[in-house]
Amino acid sequence: MIRRRPFASVRARATLAATCVVAVALLAAGTALVLSLRANLVGQADTQAESAARRVASQLAAGIGGDRLDWPDEEDHPVRVEDERGRTVAASEGLRAVDGGPVRHPRTSPAPAPTGRATSGRASEDSADREESDDRDDRDDSEDRGGGHGGRHGGEDRDEGSGGDGKDHDDDDPAVGEISDDVTFTAGTATVDDETHDYRFAALEVTTPADVTLTVRAGAPLAAEHAAVNTALTTLSVGLPLLLLTVAGVTWLVTRRALRPVEGIRAEMAAITASEDLARRVPVPATRDEVARLARTTNQTLAALEKSVERQRRFVADASHELRSPLASLRTQLEVGAAHPELLDVDGAVEDTVRLQHLAADLLLLARLDAGERPGEALVPLDALAREVARGREHVVVECAGEVAVAGSRGQLARVLANLLDNAGRHAHRRITVSVRREGEQAVVAVGDDGPGIPAEQRERVFERFVRLDDARARDDGGTGLGLAIARDIARRHGGTLTAAEAPGGGALLTLRLPAAPGRRG
Template identity: 55%
Template sequence: MPVRIGSVRARTTVAATAVVAVALVVAGLAVVLLLRASLDRQSDLQSEVSAREVASQLAAGVPATRLDLPDSEEHPVQVVDSSGRVVAAGEDLSAISGSAAAEQDDDAPKRGMVSDDVGHSTGSATVDGETAGYRFASLQVTTPRGETLTVNAGTDLATAREAVGTVTKAMLAGLPLLLAVVAGVTWLVTRRALRPVAAIRTELAEITASSDLTRRVPVPSSRDEVAGLARTTNETLAALERSVERQRGFVADASHELRNPIAALRTELEVAAAHPELLDLDGLTEEVVRLQRLAADLLLLARLDAGERGVTPKPIVLAGLLREEAGRRRAADRFPIGIEVEAGPLVLGSRDRLARALGNLLDNAQRHASSEVNITLREENDRWAVMDITDDGPGVPPDDRERIFERFVRLDDARSRDDGGAGLGLAIARELLGVEGGTLTVEAAPRGGAIFRIRLPLHTVRVGDHGRA
């Protein structure tokens, strides 16, 4: 497979390699500096030991001309007096530069004593005609005769510098190889980690091409983010499949519901055209009105499915809305509507949507009631406005208490379409209340019948409206 510079695998490999390279360079510098400092301390110690050995001889009264001096090539030693004159030097040692003699304390030690203060510096010495770098230790000593001398002793830095150079070269030689290993391992690990992602992408592409929403992407056995992505993708595909099936069912049911009134209307018009004396204007008007209402319901559901909101919520006094909707039905009520208001809750939402939902529920209750319909309005836990719409009809079987809120569902298949409607009223009511943040459920009434319970979140301000209508 060709390597793409912008791919996740390539970017991950480059980033990992760069991070490791920076870390190795920093770690290498730290190691080299620590090694160099350690070797310098060791050289300082060796130089100081050599200087103290010579100073101890001077403090003991050994003349400068009879000093036992170490090998000049490894530890060049030079003894100078207070005026800077060389009074003793190692064999074949011709010059020392860069020693710390000038930095010594002006307070000379007592007679026969060696100073505790030691100065360290890096300089050079010429031994047998060859100049090399050395690490010097300088200290003062006072002879028993009262003469103060300075002893400069050095340690060859060639070995230390060679060790530092060897380590540095080894690191520089191993760095590219180590980076190559890191890059290769990162590339392989990333490829293995992204293999499930490639499988998910391939399966999604095939699902898109085939439009087969029953298929699912493979879920890897690992419990990582890729497995979570696969599960979420399958959940999304399942939700999409349900949505598509719902839309197909909706279109099929809508076509069926529209076909019947249109066919009936066409039949009546054809009969009227052949026999004008049989024209039933009232029947035609009723069919047109029912067809108009069905089309309006279908359009409303389509807007809700599309996620349409588009209404600025406003405070609504539920008691006033309830009485208003009940008052619209009193003239043509099949049964009276009793209203009991135990509280005056205020909710935030769309008055038209809430009125439509309440109207659908009142129509449903009056359609199924035997003798009465009652409405109770109250508050619950200072959080909810609760409205119960109760009828004394046959009730709703427990197994059907969720199914009745589906679209085009009519439990009583034997009743006429005119009496039963298209089976959209309860579905519209629940979806409208859901848009407003509320819920709609159905329960069995204590004395028989059904209770449709609306819960809406309370607004922060409440209006006192107690009493019974």
């Protein structure tokens, strides 16, 4: 018992291949989807964190500090302000730790001084308050002088150097700080109100009006990113196996249905082999796909094989019949001669022996042709060959229009011309004409006679083996019924044709056409 290997069937291999291809495609698409989703959500978090950081930095650059800082939403956007040494200067109220490190909120958050030098302690706070009050008074006086009377520092001048909060942001004004354009993004954790979550932090530097450089680090939560990515991964982990099972099942069923006719063809071929009945045919499906074409080709092959076997059987039967007659006649003559030597017909015995010799030669040649014997590649001059074959025959006229050569076997082509002349000689009355000429790329040899001719409905049948249109006369004249069949087989193996038609004089005209060799004959 033969054990089938795993996945030995076409259906199993097709199902496995389709499932693997779909799995790879889905994994690639799912990975790309998750990475793209994560990148987009992280980008949104970066934008939110940068916006929160710039909001606080703009206040510090404008001289706003201490308890007057307007913090963003503490839970969504925790903010910490650090000095150049990394110490916490200010932080949103609920922020307790960043990246595992505690955040110590200062008791007081010094406000930046509007002067060009840094101050410290309580004196700096008093000075900052006084200077801020003086600045407000100066701005009020300036607005009183410029408002309504077309002063030189009117509304247009204030619009050019002022921000959205109405404060003057001219670069030459020492009371306005500077915000760096460089932003650094990092990922980390933050504890807000005793709850620790992942955040995306944006850090940028700001210089206060007191020429103090601070770093503002603001965060945006990554909870939405984690939730979306987890949802996508959950969906893929559940949907991918289900989809692969669906693909495998559908592929299995479709392949099974598609290969069902193939199994029918295989079963019928096995039955034909077992029964040796070549008349049976495989079923042809109603589709127009490759399986239907396979079934039609198989039936054509069976038909050709049946025809070949039938022809072989008929050939054997005809050969046996043809051999039986001369052998029986020769035996009878020899037995009579043995009993009565004076009655021995020596001429008849010789004639029967010659017939047997010719028949044996024809059968051997047909056997070689059926075995696929290929013609040679020698250059054969048909004009000279026709004259040579026709030499010594009565009533034969050879007409050659120049030199005509073909590539092939000289012996086989000579046999074709001899068979054509023998056939014409058995039916001609007084004249046989052989015409050799070249028509384009073809060499043409036409053999005509002035005999009764061949009926139109019999012109293809005469090329079948052991076929005689006049059995009695053909046998009397020594014909075997194989001459024209051999001539056509040789013509086909030389890439040519042999056809029968009516001669201009009313007799039979057999025309041989072969591919002409280029150039002149050697």
